[in-house]
Amino acid sequence: DFFIFYFFKKKLIYLLKFPHLFFLYFIGNVGLVPEDYIEFRFSVCYFITACDGDGDCCHVTVGSIYSFDEEWDDDSDDGKSTVGYGGSQMEEGGTMQRGGAHSTMKISLNKFPGFSKTPNPEVYLLTKSVAKGNDKLPIYAGEVGPVWLYPQIQLDCVVADPKKGSKMYGLKSYIEYQITPNTTNRPVNHRYKHFDWLYERLVEKFACALPIPCLPDKQVTGRFEEEFIKMRMERLQGWMSRMCRHPVISNSEVLQLFLNYRDEKEWKLGKRKAEKDEFVGVKIFSTIDPELPELDPGQVEQKYEMYSQFTRSMDNSVKELLAVGHLHWKRCTGPLQKEYRQIGKAFQNLSSVFNTSAYPSRKLDATGKTYEEIAELVAGQPKKDLHFLMETNNEYKGLLGCFPDTIAVHKAAIDKVKEADHLVTMNKISQQDKHIMEKNLSTMSYALQAEMNHFHSNRIYDYNRLMQFYLEEQVKFYETIAEKLKKALGQYTTM
Amino acid sequence: DFFIFYFFKKKLIYLLKFPHLFFLYFIGNVGLVPEDYIEFRFSVCYFITACDGDGDCCHVTVGSIYSFDEEWDDDSDDGKSTVGYGGSQMEEGGTMQRGGAHSTMKISLNKFPGFSKTPNPEVYLLTKSVAKGNDKLPIYAGEVGPVWLYPQIQLDCVVADPKKGSKMYGLKSYIEYQITPNTTNRPVNHRYKHFDWLYERLVEKFACALPIPCLPDKQVTGRFEEEFIKMRMERLQGWMSRMCRHPVISNSEVLQLFLNYRDEKEWKLGKRKAEKDEFVGVKIFSTIDPELPELDPGQVEQKYEMYSQFTRSMDNSVKELLAVGHLHWKRCTGPLQKEYRQIGKAFQNLSSVFNTSAYPSRKLDATGKTYEEIAELVAGQPKKDLHFLMETNNEYKGLLGCFPDTIAVHKAAIDKVKEADHLVTMNKISQQDKHIMEKNLSTMSYALQAEMNHFHSNRIYDYNRLMQFYLEEQVKFYETIAEKLKKALGQYTTM
Numbered sequence: 001d002f003f004i005f006y007f008f009k010k011k012l013i014y015l016l017k018f019p020h021l022f023f024l025y026f027i028g029n030v031g032l033v034p035e036d037y038i039e040f041r042f043s044v045c046y047f048i049t050a051c052d053g054d055g056d057c058c059h060v061t062v063g064s065i066y067s068f069d070e071e072w073d074d075d076s077d078d079g080k081s082t083v084g085y086g087g088s089q090m091e092e093g094g095t096m097q098r099g100g101a102h103s104t105m106k107i108s109l110n111k112f113p114g115f116s117k118t119p120n121p122e123v124y125l126l127t128k129s130v131a132k133g134n135d136k137l138p139i140y141a142g143e144v145g146p147v148w149l150y151p152q153i154q155l156d157c158v159v160a161d162p163k164k165g166s167k168m169y170g171l172k173s174y175i176e177y178q179i180t181p182n183t184t185n186r187p188v189n190h191r192y193k194h195f196d197w198l199y200e201r202l203v204e205k206f207a208c209a210l211p212i213p214c215l216p217d218k219q220v221t222g223r224f225e226e227e228f229i230k231m232r233m234e235r236l237q238g239w240m241s242r243m244c245r246h247p248v249i250s251n252s253e254v255l256q257l258f259l260n261y262r263d264e265k266e267w268k269l270g271k272r273k274a275e276k277d278e279f280v281g282v283k284i285f286s287t288i289d290p291e292l293p294e295l296d297p298g299q300v301e302q303k304y305e306m307y308s309q310f311t312r313s314m315d316n317s318v319k320e321l322l323a324v325g326h327l328h329w330k331r332c333t334g335p336l337q338k339e340y341r342q343i344g345k346a347f348q349n350l351s352s353v354f355n356t357s358a359y360p361s362r363k364l365d366a367t368g369k370t371y372e373e374i375a376e377l378v379a380g381q382p383k384k385d386l387h388f389l390m391e392t393n394n395e396y397k398g399l400l401g402c403f404p405d406t407i408a409v410h411k412a413a414i415d416k417v418k419e420a421d422h423l424v425t426m427n428k429i430s431q432q433d434k435h436i437m438e439k440n441l442s443t444m445s446y447a448l449q450a451e452m453n454h455f456h457s458n459r460i461y462d463y464n465r466l467m468q469f470y471l472e473e474q475v476k477f478y479e480t481i482a483e484k485l486k487k488a489l490g491q492y493t494t495m
Numbered sequence: 496d497f498f499i500f501y502f503f504k505k506k507l508i509y510l511l512k513f514p515h516l517f518f519l520y521f522i523g524n525v526g527l528v529p530e531d532y533i534e535f536r537f538s539v540c541y542f543i544t545a546c547d548g549d550g551d552c553c554h555v556t557v558g559s560i561y562s563f564d565e566e567w568d569d570d571s572d573d574g575k576s577t578v579g580y581g582g583s584q585m586e587e588g589g590t591m592q593r594g595g596a597h598s599t600m601k602i603s604l605n606k607f608p609g610f611s612k613t614p615n616p617e618v619y620l621l622t623k624s625v626a627k628g629n630d631k632l633p634i635y636a637g638e639v640g641p642v643w644l645y646p647q648i649q650l651d652c653v654v655a656d657p658k659k660g661s662k663m664y665g666l667k668s669y670i671e672y673q674i675t676p677n678t679t680n681r682p683v684n685h686r687y688k689h690f691d692w693l694y695e696r697l698v699e700k701f702a703c704a705l706p707i708p709c710l711p712d713k714q715v716t717g718r719f720e721e722e723f724i725k726m727r728m729e730r731l732q733g734w735m736s737r738m739c740r741h742p743v744i745s746n747s748e749v750l751q752l753f754l755n756y757r758d759e760k761e762w763k764l765g766k767r768k769a770e771k772d773e774f775v776g777v778k779i780f781s782t783i784d785p786e787l788p789e790l791d792p793g794q795v796e797q798k799y800e801m802y803s804q805f806t807r808s809m810d811n812s813v814k815e816l817l818a819v820g821h822l823h824w825k826r827c828t829g830p831l832q833k834e835y836r837q838i839g840k841a842f843q844n845l846s847s848v849f850n851t852s853a854y855p856s857r858k859l860d861a862t863g864k865t866y867e868e869i870a871e872l873v874a875g876q877p878k879k880d881l882h883f884l885m886e887t888n889n890e891y892k893g894l895l896g897c898f899p900d901t902i903a904v905h906k907a908a909i910d911k912v913k914e915a916d917h918l919v920t921m922n923k924i925s926q927q928d929k930h931i932m933e934k935n936l937s938t939m940s941y942a943l944q945a946e947m948n949h950f951h952s953n954r955i956y957d958y959n960r961l962m963q964f965y966l967e968e969q970v971k972f973y974e975t976i977a978e979k980l981k982k983a984l985g986q987y988t989t990m
Contacts, residue, residue: 317845324837342819350812471984478977482970489966
C-alpha cells in the first residue's frame with residue numbers, strides 16, 4: 001500500500017509503505033529507509049526525521065527540497081535541529097550567522113551533581129587536598145601578574161580538507177574535517193559532532209575557571225553548501241586554534257585525545273574515559289596550584305570587580321562594533337553599490353546621447369564604466385576586510401559571553417567566604433575551615449587573574465593583527481579606486 | 496488704536512495703527528511702514544506685503560521671522576514672491592534650489608502680439624525683406640556645418656562684490672552686484688531685478704531662435720543669507736558668461752547696454768528703447784542671413800527631427816544624472832557620514848575599554864579618530880566636486896528645457912510650409928509666396944543648425960572641463976583617505 005504524501009511546487013512526493021520499510025520518492029530520487037527510522041513532524045517546513053539507535057538522525061525538509069542528497073543534514077545529526085535559520089541572513093551580509101551566534105556558553109549544569117543554576121563553589125572551597133603530578137595546574141608570577149604555565153612550544157593545528165562521508169545506506173551524508181596538530185604532524189579526522197563532543201567535555205571540565213567559547217552554530221546547509229562548509233571550517237579553525245593556544249586546555253587529556261588518537265579503538269576508549277572525568281566543574285580549582293602568596297578576600301573582590309567591569313565593557317564595545325560593521329556591510333553591498341552603479345549608468349547614458357551627435361567621444365563612457373567598477377569594488381570590499389573584522393569580533397563576542405558565567409562562580413565563592421565568619425559563630429564550620437576557604441578563594445582568584453592575563457595577551461595580539469590587516473586592506477581599497485579614477489581622468493585632454 | 500496681531504513661538508507681535516501708518520513690532524525690532532504699503536495676506540507663513548508704486552515690494556514672513564532686516568527680501572522686490580521655498584531643501588543637499596529650478600523658459604507669449612501659445616511663425620514666413628547692416632545676423636559654413644559669426648574677441652564678464660543697498664526709509668534692503676565686462680574693464684552695478692529685466696528682453700527678442708536659460712530662481716533668503724548670496728552670484732556669473740559667450744546675444748544692443756551703460760540716464764533711455772524693439776519673437780528670423788544654399792523642406796524636417804531627438808535625450812540624461820547626484824549628495828552628508836562616525840566611535844570606545852586594562856595603547860584610538868575624519872571628508876566632498884557637477888548639469892537642464900519651446904516654433908513653420916501647396920491651390924497664397932516660405936523655412940533651419948552647433952561646441956567644452964574637474968577632485972578625495980589610513984596603519988607594529 002502506498003499513498004500520495006504531499007504536493008510541493010508541482011512536484012509529487014510519494015511515500016510507499018512496505019512492512020517496516022518506507023520508500024521516499026522525490027523528484028526522481030529514491031531512498032530506502034527502515035520504518036523504525038521514520039518519524040513524522042509537520043511544521044512550516046514539513047520534516048521527516050529518521051533516527052538510528054546511535055542518536056544519528058537525518059531530516060528531510062520537504063518544503064525546500066531540491067535534490068535528495070542535499071537535504072541530509074550533516075550537522076543536525078546530533079539529534080538537534082536548527083532548521084529555519086540561514087537563508088535570508090546568509091544573503092544579507094554575505095556571511096552567515098553574523099550576530100546570530102548565541103553568545104553565552106551552555107554550561108550543562110545538570111552534569112555537575114548537586115548544583116543548581118550557578119555552579120556552587122562550596123564543595124571546592126572546603127576541599128583541602130590538591131591534585132598531584134600531571135593534573136596540577138601551576139600559576140606563576142609573570143611580568144604582568146599571575147600567569148598560567150605556558151608550554152615551550154605552542155600547540156596549534158590546521159583544520160582542512162573537508163570531505164563528504166556517508167552512512168545509513170548512503171542516505172545520510174556528513175562532512176569530515178582533517179585536523180593536523182603541529183606536534184605530531186599526523187592528521188586525524190573529525191566530524192562536527194566530534195567537535196561538539198569536545199566542546200561539551202571542555203565546558204564540563206573547565207568552564208568554571210576558563211571561558212570556553214561556543215562552537216560555530218549548527219546550521220542547515222541548504223543550497224549554499226560549499227560556502228557554508230568553507231565558513232564553518234574557517235570558524236572551526238579559529239575555535240581549535242584558540243583551544244590549542246590555551247596553556248591549560250592545550251595540556252588537557254581530552255584535547256590531546258582529540259588531536260592525537262591513533263585509531264577508532266583509542267578514540268572510543270578515550271571518549272569513555274573523558275566522560276568519566278571527576279575533576280570537572282568547580283573541582284577544577286582543586287587542581288590549581290598558585291605558587292604565590294595568598295590573597296585576602298578584599299583583594300580578591302577588587303580583582304573580581306575589575307574583571308567583571310572590563311569584560312562587560314568590552315562585550316558592549318565588541319557588540320557595538322559588530323552592529324556598526326553589519327550596517328556598513330549592508331550599506332556597501334546594498335545601497336552604495338547600487339548608487340555607484342547608477343552614477344556609472346548616468347555617465348554612460350549621457351555619453352550615449354553625446355555619441356548620437358556629430359561629435360562622438362568615448363571618454364565619458366569610460367568614466368561611467370569606471371564608476372561601475374567602483375560599484376563592484378565597494379560591494380566586494382567587506383568580504384576582503386570587514387569579514388575578518390567581523391569574524392574576530394564575533395569570536396570575542398562568544399568568548400566574552402562566557403565570562404558572566406565564569407565570573408558568577410567567583411562571585412558566589414566571594415559571597416560564601418563573606419558568610420564564613422557567621423558560619424564559624426554558628427559552629428557550622430571551624431576556624432580552620434574558614435582559613436581553607438579563604439586560601440581556596442585566593443586560588444580561584446589567581447586562576448581568574450591568570451586567565452585574564454592570558455585573555456589580554458591574546459586580545460592584544462588579535463586586535464593588533466586585525467587592525468593592521470583591516471587598515472592595509474582599506475588603504476589598498478581607496479588606492480585602487482584613486483588609481484582607477486586617475487586612469488579615467490587621463491582620457492580627458494586639458495583644454 | 497492697536498491690536499495684538501499674532502502669537503508666534505511664544506513671541507508677541509503687535510501691529511499699531513496710526514492714520515496712514517503702521518508700526519510693526521517684532522521681537523524688539525520696530526519698523527515704520529506707510530499704510531498704503533500694507534497688504535495683508537494670510538497663508539501658512541502669514542505674510543505682510545508692502546509695495547510702493549514702483550512695483551517694489553517687501554514681504555514680512557511672520558511665520559519664520561527672527562530679526563527684522565533678514566526678512567526684507569531683496570529679490571521678490573519685482574512683485575513676485577516665491578516665499579515658501581528654501582529652508583528644508585537648502586539643508587538637505589547642502590545647496591539651494593537643486594532640482595527645484597523651473598526648467599522651461601517663460602516666453603511671455605502675450606508680448607508677441609497676435610500669437611497665442613506657440614509663437615506663430617506665419618508672420619515671418621511670408622516676410623520678404625531682410626534687415627540690413629548691424630542688425631544682420633549672418634550664418635556661415637563652418638567645419639561642422641552652419642555656424643554663427645563669432646566675434647574675434649569673446650565677450651565675458653565678472654560678476655562680483657555683492658553689496659547691500661537700501662530703500663524705503665531703510666526698511667527695504669537689496670543686493671547690488673558689480674559686473675565687469677572684459678571689453679571695457681569698467682564695472683557697472685545691477686540688482687537681481689535688472690538681470691530679470693535683461694532676461695525678459697532676451698526672451699522676447701531671441702527665444703524663438705535661441706534657448707534663453709532661466710535666471711537662477713527667486714528665493715527668500717531667510718537665515719542663510721550669506722551662503723545664498725554667494726550661490727546666487729555664482730549662478731548669475733554662469734548665466735551672464737553663457738549670454739556673453741553667445742555670438743548673437745553678445746552682439747545684441749540690450750546686452751551691450753546692460754554691460755556698458757555709463758549713467759542712470761543712459762540706462763533708463765536704453766531700457767525704454769529696448770522695450771520698444773520691433774525685431775522680437777519670430778521676426779528675429781528676418782534678420783538672419785545664411786550665406787548658404789537654400790535647404791528643401793525635407794532636409795529641414797530631418798534636421799528638426801534630429802535636434803528634437805537629441806535635446807530630449809540629453810534632457811533625460813541630464814535629469815538622471817541630477818537625480819543620482821542628488822541622492823549621492825544626501826547619502827554622503829547623511830547616512831554615510833553617520834556611518835563612518837559610528838565606525839570611528841566604535842573603535843574609540845573599544846580603545847577606551849582596552850585602556851582601562853593594565854595594557855593601555857593609543858593606536859586604536861587614533862584609528863577611530865581617523866574614521867571620524869573620514870566621515871567629515873565624506874560629508875564635505877560633495878561641496879568640493881559634486882557641487883560643480885550639479886551646477887553645470889542644472890545649467891544644462893535649464894538650457895535644454897528651453898529647446899522644446901524653441902523647437903516648437905520650427906515645427907509650426909514646417910507644418911505651415913507643408914500646408915503651402917494646399918494654400919496655393921486654394922488661391923490663398925501665390926506660388927511666389929510659397930517659395931518665400933520655403934526660403935524662410937530654410938533660414939530658420941540654418942538658425943537652428945547654427946545654434947545647435949554652438950550648443951555642441953559649448954557642451955563639449957563644458958562637460959570636458961566638468962569631468963576633468965570632478966575626476967581630479969575625486970582622485971584627491973580617495974588619495975586623501977588612503978593617506979590618512981596609511982598614517983593610522985603606521986601606528987601598528989608588525990608582530
